[in-house]
Amino acid sequence: MKPAQRIKLFGDVYARDKGCCVYCGKPARRPGRGVKRAPDLATLDHVAPRSAGGPLARDNLVLACSACNNERGTMDAAAFRALKAAGRDEPISTPV
Numbered sequence: 001m002k003p004a005q006r007i008k009l010f011g012d013v014y015a016r017d018k019g020c021c022v023y024c025g026k027p028a029r030r031p032g033r034g035v036k037r038a039p040d041l042a043t044l045d046h047v048a049p050r051s052a053g054g055p056l057a058r059d060n061l062v063l064a065c066s067a068c069n070n071e072r073g074t075m076d077a078a079a080f081r082a083l084k085a086a087g088r089d090e091p092i093s094t095p096v
């Protein structure tokens with residue numbers, strides 16, 4: 001995938017998930033100049049992992065903050081989402 005396509009994909013997922021991590025619900029910062037590593041940095045998380053053949057495509061990606069992405073590791077996305085949801089009061093936004 002070309003960098004321009006990747007940026008576009010990132011922008012699409014970021015907009016769809018309203019700039020918030022789908023796991024913890026906190027706003028995630030878009031990476032930019034001088035912002036390379038931070039726990040609240042927005043990342044694209046594969047729902048079906050790449051190792052399981054999950055494609056780098058909008059439907060298989062969710063916005064996750066860096067902290068959640070690291071914390072999830074190889075855990076099933078739905079299981080991790082339920083785990084995080086149990087730890088917060090706000091209702092979970094349903095993915096489209």
Ligand SMILES: [Zn+2]
Pocket residue numbers: 021022023024025026064065066067068069
């Ligand atoms: Zn998060």
